[in-house]
Amino acid sequence: MEYYIKTFGCQMNHSDSERISGFLEMHGFSAALDVKNASLVIFNTCGVRQMAEDRVYGQIHNLKESYPDKKIVLTGCLANRKDVQRRLRDKVDLFLEIKDFPEELGRLIGAKNSQESNGSDYLKITPAYSSAFTASVPIMTGCDNFCSYCVVPYARGREISRDPEDIIQEIRNLIRQGYKEIILLGQNVNSYNFGNTDFPKLLKDIEKIPGKFWLSFMSAHPKDYSDELIETIAKSKKISELIHLPLQAGNDEILERMNRKYTRKQYLALAKKIKAAFKKYKPGTPYSITSDIIVGFPGETRKQFADSAEVMKKVKYDMVYFGQFSPRPGTVAWKMKDNVSKKEKAYRENSLNEILKETAAANNRKYVGKMMEVLVDRKEDDAIYFARTRTGKHVRFESDKKGLVGKLVELKIVKANCWNLEGTITK
Ligand code: SF4
Known part of the structure; x- marks a missing residue:
């Protein structure tokens, strides 16, 4: 039997999805390369923006009519939404909350001993990792923050932290298998808390695992960055010098209506503290600060928007993921008037992108002439490789050496562009 899984978001x-694949493969399924060959089709959906949601409808539409024998499962952010369930009730066999998948998917495929689902228990399932050298390891699920624009607390429920022993065991196994990069995942990783283990302690415990590997995490909330956490990151040999610090907006009134629980002043002080810690503990080592910013939140005036631009100029980000506000059903912001036009949202995004181009290019220039360890991601043509630094910079280099993908190699950075670097291999 074959399954096909399509993941959004x-x-x-x-x-x-890697855990669902691991579960299905444990029960005798194999992955189909084409949806046509699969008896079970799973859509792991994203509800963060309308566009992502529309893509799901587009792909599910007609699937049941064309292939009535296929079992179709919808999980992820949209699975719990009553309006989605009504809209797709004739096209989907099972709407599945992710935390329930071992039990409910087990029942659908007729698995013997399908266990009862409970909170974060599904994270105990051994995943079918999609990469042989980079692995994402969830440390928590859910979110308690209720930012007014966000569906996550409704889709995934409240925060549940995973047992640190399970996390350490999973990472030990990965390092033994030769993995070079571990990314800790959660909606709000820095509020991780299990028994006596908080996030800084978890990072320190992972750091003790023998072996050479990079450690990073996403996403962290600015309000939960303690001094201890900043020091732990800046002192670490294994934790990447890459801090994702979602701003969302630079104006206090908008931040308050977003329910972000920090002010612009607090955010700027935090960014300053993080930069100072890197300079103190790793002088001369490049670091990156990246962010998320929403433009056109309901009621955001041009003047308020200008505060986001100003924060960008002060922090000098390496990368920012922009989102034009998109009202999401069930959230607090859904009831606010989405009164910034599409054209204005696009204008604001473009203007912020111009600032980003300048700060990213200036930050990249600091790498020229430096020796950097990179993780090689892929090879194109005969001799062109693409790699990443610990700070998340993409680096292109040429080499006729074979077998570099998945390896850590030393490069000398010889050129900086706006969105990437170029290097030459030295060993
Ligand atoms: S912290 Fe992140 S996941 Fe949680 S509600 Fe806010 S935006 Fe959503």
Whole structure:
């Protein structure tokens, strides 16, 4: 029997899909390359933006009519939404909350001993990792923050942290298998808490695992960055010098209506503290600060928007993921008037992108002449490789050496562009 899984959205969804694949493969299924060959089709959905949602409808539409014998499962952010269930009730066999998949998917495929689902228990399932050298390891699921625009707390429920022993065991196994990069995942990783283990302690315990590997995490909330956490990151040999610090908006009134629980002043002080810690503990080592910003939140005026631009100029980000506000059913912001036009949202995104181009290019220039360890991601043509630094910079280099994909290699950075670097291999 074959299954086909289509994943939309964030890295957490991709990681969940790896666990679903692991579960199905444990029960005798194999992955189909084409949806036509699969008897079971799973859509792991994202509800963060309308566009992502529409893509799901587009792909599910007609699937049941063309292939009435296939079992179709919808999980992820949209699975719990009553309006989605009504709309797709004739096209989907099972709407599945991700935390329930071992029990409910087990029942659908007739698995013997399908266990009762409970909170984060599904994270105990051994995943079918999609890469042989980079692995995402969930450390928690859910979110308690209720940012007014976000569906996650409704789709995934409240925060549940995973047992640190399970996390450490999973990472030990990965390092033994030769994995070079571990990415800890959660909606709000820095509020991780299990028994006596908080996030800084978890990072320190993972750091003790023998072997050479990079350690990073996403996503972290600015309000949960303690001094201890900043020091732990900046002092670490294994934790990447890459801090994702979602701003969302630079104006206090908008931040309050977003329910972000920090002010612009607090955010700027935090960014300053993080930069100072890197300079103190790793002088001369490049670091990256990246962010997420929403433009056109309901009621955001041009003047308020200008505060986001100003924060960008002060922090000098390496990368920002922009989102034009998209009202999501069930959230607090859904009831607010979406009164910034599409054209205005596009204008605001473009103007912020111009600032980003300048700061990213200036930050990249600091790499020229430096020796950097990179993880090689892929090879194109005969001799062109693409790699990443610990700071998340993409690096292109040429080499006629074979077998570099998945390896850590030393490069000398010889050129900086706006969105990437170029290097030459030295060993
Ligand atoms: S912190 Fe806010 S934006 Fe992030 S998942 Fe939680 S509610 Fe959503």
